[in-house]
Amino acid sequence: MAKDTRRREFLRLTAAAGGAGLLASCSRGGATSAAGATDGPAAGAATATADGASRAIAAPQATGSPSPADWAALGHDLSGPLVRPGDAAYTVSKRLFDPRFDSLHPAGIAYCRNSRDVSTCLAFVRKYGIPVAARCGGHSYAGWSSTSGLIVDVTKMAGVSVSGSTATVGAGTHLIDFYNGLAAHGRAVPGGSCPTVGIAGLTLGGGVGVVSRAYGLTSDNVKSLQIVTADGQVRTCNSSQNSDLFWACRGGGGGNFGVVTSFTFGTHPAGQIVLFFLSWPWSQAARVIAAWQSWAPHAPDPLWSNLHLAAAPGGSVPSIQVGGTYLGSISAAAAQLEKLYAAAGSHPSSPFMETTSWLHAMLVEAGCASLTVNECHLPTQNPQGRLSRASEYAKSDIFTKPLSSAGIGTLLAGVEKFQRAGGAPGASGGIAFDALGGAVNRVAPGATAFVHRNGLFQAQYTTTWPLGSAAAAVARQHAWQQSFWQSMRPYASGQAYQNYIDPALTNWRQAYYGANYTRLTQVKAKYDPHRVFTFPQAV
Numbered sequence: 064m065a066k067d068t069r070r071r072e073f074l075r076l077t078a079a080a081g082g083a084g085l086l087a088s089c090s091r092g093g094a095t096s097a098a099g100a101t102d103g104p105a106a107g108a109a110t111a112t113a114d115g116a117s118r119a120i121a122a123p124q125a126t127g128s129p130s131p132a133d134w135a136a137l138g139h140d141l142s143g144p145l146v147r148p149g150d151a152a153y154t155v156s157k158r159l160f161d162p163r164f165d166s167l168h169p170a171g172i173a174y175c176r177n178s179r180d181v182s183t184c185l186a187f188v189r190k191y192g193i194p195v196a197a198r199c200g201g202h203s204y205a206g207w208s209s210t211s212g213l214i215v216d217v218t219k220m221a222g223v224s225v226s227g228s229t230a231t232v233g234a235g236t237h238l239i240d241f242y243n244g245l246a247a248h249g250r251a252v253p254g255g256s257c258p259t260v261g262i263a264g265l266t267l268g269g270g271v272g273v274v275s276r277a278y279g280l281t282s283d284n285v286k287s288l289q290i291v292t293a294d295g296q297v298r299t300c301n302s303s304q305n306s307d308l309f310w311a312c313r314g315g316g317g318g319n320f321g322v323v324t325s326f327t328f329g330t331h332p333a334g335q336i337v338l339f340f341l342s343w344p345w346s347q348a349a350r351v352i353a354a355w356q357s358w359a360p361h362a363p364d365p366l367w368s369n370l371h372l373a374a375a376p377g378g379s380v381p382s383i384q385v386g387g388t389y390l391g392s393i394s395a396a397a398a399q400l401e402k403l404y405a406a407a408g409s410h411p412s413s414p415f416m417e418t419t420s421w422l423h424a425m426l427v428e429a430g431c432a433s434l435t436v437n438e439c440h441l442p443t444q445n446p447q448g449r450l451s452r453a454s455e456y457a458k459s460d461i462f463t464k465p466l467s468s469a470g471i472g473t474l475l476a477g478v479e480k481f482q483r484a485g486g487a488p489g490a491s492g493g494i495a496f497d498a499l500g501g502a503v504n505r506v507a508p509g510a511t512a513f514v515h516r517n518g519l520f521q522a523q524y525t526t527t528w529p530l531g532s533a534a535a536a537v538a539r540q541h542a543w544q545q546s547f548w549q550s551m552r553p554y555a556s557g558q559a560y561q562n563y564i565d566p567a568l569t570n571w572r573q574a575y576y577g578a579n580y581t582r583l584t585q586v587k588a589k590y591d592p593h594r595v596f597t598f599p600q601a602v
C-alpha cells in the first residue's frame with residue numbers, strides 16, 4: 064500500500080474509534096441528560112459553608128424574571144452581541160457541538176468581547192436569579208455549557224499572542240487555532256486532538272493528548288489566567304495572586320469557579336515531529352493490547368501513543384490500531400516501535416511513519432490531514448470550515464494497573480459485542496486508550512486540582528451514529544456502551560476523567576477529583592458561595 068493510502072486507511076479506521084477522525088468524526092462522546100432539564104438551583108438558591116467569610120459576596124437578591132425590556136437593556140450594555148429566541152441567529156447560536164442538545168432553549172446567548180461584558184452578564188444573572196453557563200467550544204459531553212438561562216459565550220475572546228516562550232491565549236480559542244497561533248511562532252503547548260474543542264473547557268479540566276507524556280497536561284502549562292468570578296470581579300490567578308483559585312482552575316473542571324477570559328501558557332519549541340499509525344489483524348489483538356500496555360506508559364517521554372479498538376454493526380471483525388507521535392528522529396522512533404513489535408510477537412500489517420511539521424501533525428491528529436487550518440473548523444466558526452457536528456456517547460476510565468489476561472478477554476468481548484448490538488447503519492462502537500505516565504505523572508496529585516497522577520492509560524468508551532439514525536438503534540448502542548463499561552469494573556481504578564463528564568456516574572466526586580475534592584469545595588465556597596455557577600456535577 065502506498066504511504067498516503069496507508070495513512071488514509073488508518074485515519075478512516077481510527078475515525079470509528081473516536082480518536083483522530085475524519086470530518087464529522089471528531090467526536091468523543093456525550094451522555095444522557097440535557098442541560099435544560101438538569102439546571103441546578105439558580106443564583107442564590109444554594110448555600111455554601113466553608114471559608115468564604117473573609118471575602119463574603121453578598122447573597123444575590125433575585126428580583127424576578129427579566130422582562131423583554133430587561134433583556135434589551137442587557138444587550139445594550141454589552142459590547143458583544145446578545146442573541147435571543149426569535150432572533151435570526153438564535154437557532155445556530157444556541158447549538159453545542161453535539162446535535163443531541165439542539166432541543167435546549169437558552170433564554171439568551173451573550174457573545175462577550177471582554178471581561179467587562181462577562182461582569183455585566185453575571186450582574187444580570189445575579190439580579191434576576193437565572194441560571195448561567197459559560198461556553199467555549201461547546202463540547203461538554205453532558206450539554207452543560209447550555210442552560211435555560213444565559214449562556215456566556217467566550218468565543219469572541221479568541222487569539223494567541225506569543226512573547227518569547229510565553230503565550231497569552233483568549234479563552235475562546237478553538238484548539239486548532241491554538242496550535243496554529245503557537246506554531247506561527249515555532250512554539251507548542253500539549254493538548255487534545257479535536258480541533259473544535261475550546262481551550263477553556265479543555266484546560267480547566269486538565270487537557271490530555273498529543274505529547275502530554277513529554278510536556279504534561281494543558282493545565283500543567285498554565286502560568287496565569289484571568290477569570291471573572293461570581294461577584295463580577297476580574298481576578299488574575301497565578302502562583303502568587305489568588306493562588307487557591309489558580310490551583311482549582313487547573314483540573315477542577317469548567318463551569319465551576321467563574322468565567323475564564325484568558326490564559327497565559329509556558330510553551331515549548333515546536334520542531335519536526337514523527338507521526339506513526341500501525342494496525343494489526345484482529346486475531347492479534349490480545350497480544351497487541353498486552354504489549355501496548357506494558358510499552359506505551361513506560362516508554363521514554365518523547366513517545367506518546369494511543370490504542371483504538373473499534374467495531375461496526377454487523378461487521379465481521381473489529382479493528383485494532385496504534386497511533387502516536389515521537390519527538391525525535393525517525394530512526395529513534397522506529398527503535399521504540401521495534402520494542403512494541405517484539406512484545407506483541409508480530410509486526411503491524413500496515414505500518415506508517417513520517418516526520419512532519421508540528422502544525423501538520425496536529426492537523427493529522429485532528430482528522431484534518433488533507434484540510435487547511437481554515438477548513439479544519441465548523442462552517443459556523445469559519446466560512447471555509449468543512450467539519451460537521453457529531454453525536455456520541457462516551458464514558459471514561461483511568462487504569463492504574465495493566466489489564467490481566469482476563470481483563471483483556473473482557474475488553475475484546477465487549478468490542479466484539481458491538482457488532483451484534485443492533486446499532487444504526489454507519490454507527491461505530493469502541494474504546495480509545497491514551498497512554499499516560501511521563502510528565503503527567505511527575506506532578507504530585509495535590510499540586511493542582513488534577514488528581515490523576517498515577518494512571519498508566521486512560522480509556523474512553525465511545526459510540527457514534529449518523530445524524531437521523533433511528534432512536535431505538537441509538538438506544539441499543541447506548542445500552543451496549545453502558546454494559547461494556549460495567550464489564551470492565553473489576554479491572555478499572557474507579558478514577559474517571561472530569562473532561563469526559565458523565566452524568567451517569569454516581570460517585571463522580573471521588574472519580575473526578577479524589578482527595579482534591581474537599582479543597583475544591585473550599586475554593587468554591589470562597590469564590591462562589593451562592594452557587595451562581597452550578598450544574599448537576601458542579602463542585
Ligand SMILES: Cc1cc2nc3c(=O)[nH]c(=O)nc-3n(C[C@H](O)[C@H](O)[C@H](O)COP(=O)(O)OP(=O)(O)OC[C@H]3O[C@@H](n4cnc5c(N)ncnc54)[C@H](O)[C@@H]3O)c2cc1C
Binds near residue numbers: 263
Ligand atoms: C469530540 C471531542 C473530542 C475531545 N478530545 C479531547 C482530547 O483529545 N483530550 C482531552 O483532554 N479532552 C478531549 N475532549 C474533552 C474536552 O476536553 C471537554 O469536553 C471540554 O470540557 C470541552 O471544552 P469546550 O470548551 O469545547 O466545551 P464547553 O462545552 O464550551 O465547556 C465545557 C465546560 O467548561 C465550561 N466552560 C467553558 N468555557 C469556560 C470558561 N471560559 N470559563 C469557565 N468555564 C468554562 C462550560 O460551562 C462547561 O461546563 C473531547 C471532547 C469531545 C466532545
